Amino acid sequence: MRKLIAKLVNGEITRRDFAARVLGMGFGMMTVESILDTVTIAGESNRSAKNAESFRAEPFSEKTPYEQWIEKEDVPVHAGYFVPNVRTVELKPWKRLGASGAIINLEGAEATDGAYLCEIAPGVATNPQRYMFEESIYVLDGEGETTVWHENRPKQTFKWKKGTLFSPPLNTWRIHKNTGRAPARFISVTDLPLVMDLYHNADFIFNNDFVFRDRYNNQPDYFTVNESKMKIAGSAATFGEGEKGAVGVLDTGLIPDLNQIQLFAAKARGLKNKSAEVILSDNSMQTHVSEFEIGTYKRAHRHGPGSHVLSLGGVGYTLMWTGVPKYSDAPKKVRVDWREGTLFVPPDRWFHQHFNTGDSSAKYMATTWIGGKYWVKGMGGGGRTHRLNTISFHAGGNMIDYPDEDPMIREMFEADLKKHGVLPRMPEKK
Ligand SMILES: [Fe+2]
Incomplete structure (x- = not known):
C-alpha cells in the first residue's frame, strides 16, 4: 500500500488506476476516497509553498508594510511630490514582472494608492501574474x-497602443506582450498600498485562488467601448450637486484611446473645462479626464489624498498649497511645471490649481483609489471631500472661486503666458 501511495504522489499511476488497485486489495471505497483527498490537499499545499511569497512585514516598525515591501522588490522608487516625465524616468529589471520597472510612491498618495511603471522589450511578454x-x-x-x-x-486577449487605458479585472491572471518594434511602456495606478497595509500578507495578495466572477465572467465585449457603456450617472460620492447627472461615466474594461472619448462641459470646475469619468472593470478606483482651453486656468480646490494626475498633453503648471485659501500666505507650497508625461499627486486637503500656459488645450487624467460606482467613504477620500470640491470654501466647501483667489494667482498666470507669447482668455474678475 505504501508503495502504491508513493507512486500516486509521484504521478507514476493515475488516480483511477490507484483506486482500482486499492479496491482490488480488498479496501473499501471510503478508504480510497480518503487517501485521494489527502494526496490532493498535500499537492495543493506543495504548489502553494512553491509559489509562496518570501516577504514578511516587520511589526511595530516605523515603516508601513507597503514601504517595507517596495524595498524588497529591488527596483527604483521615485518619491517626492511629482515625477517630471514618467515616459523617460529610470527603470530597472524587475524580477516579478519579467520586464523593466519602477515604483512611484509620491507624497500626496499618503499610502492610499500608488503607481508602478513597466517597460517591455519588443517581442517579450511579462511573467503571468x-x-x-x-x-x-x-x-x-x-x-x-x-x-x-x-x-x-x-x-481573452486584447490589443493596446499608446493612449489605451485598461484594467485586467481583480485577481485575474494577466500577461502583457509587446507586439511592436519599439519598447512598450505603461503606467499602472494601483490600490496596493492600502491593501498591503491592511493585510500585510503577500501570499494573500499575490497567491490567492479567489475568483471574482461578479467583476469578470469572460464576457466577449468586456474589453471594448460602445455607446451602451457610456452612462450619465454618479452619486454624491464624487460629484457636487451641480454636476450630478451632467457628467458622463464610461464603465468598461478598456478604452482604446483615452484622447478620443467624449467629454462633457463641467463649468463648476473651471472656465471652458470639460471632463468625463471612467470606471474600469467594475473597480472601486476611478479615473477622471479633464481638458481645459488655451489661456485659461481652473478653480482651486482640495480633497483627500491619492489623485494621480498624469498630463496627457499641453503645457502648463499646477500650484499646490496647504493650510489657507490664500496662496501667498500658505506655510507650504509646491509648483509643478508639466507637459505630457508629468505625474503629480496633490496631498491630502492641499489646495491645488491647474494653469494652461501653452498654445493648445491641455488634458490630464487623474486616477484615484476611490470612485463613484461604489462609495468608499473612509479616510478623507472622495466620499468625504471630493463631493464638496465645487462648493466655495465660504459655504463650507473646498473650492476657491475666481473672485476669492489671491491676486498673485492671476498675476503669476499672466506673467507666465507672456513668456510663452499666449494671450489670456480669462474674464475680468468681478
Ligand atoms: Fe483635484
Missing part, C-alpha cells in the same frame, strides 16, 4: 496585447 489589488493601466508608448483569465477558465 495575478493579485488582489486593482490597477488602472495607461499605455505611455508602444503597442502590444494583454491576455487575461481566471484559473481554469478561457483566456
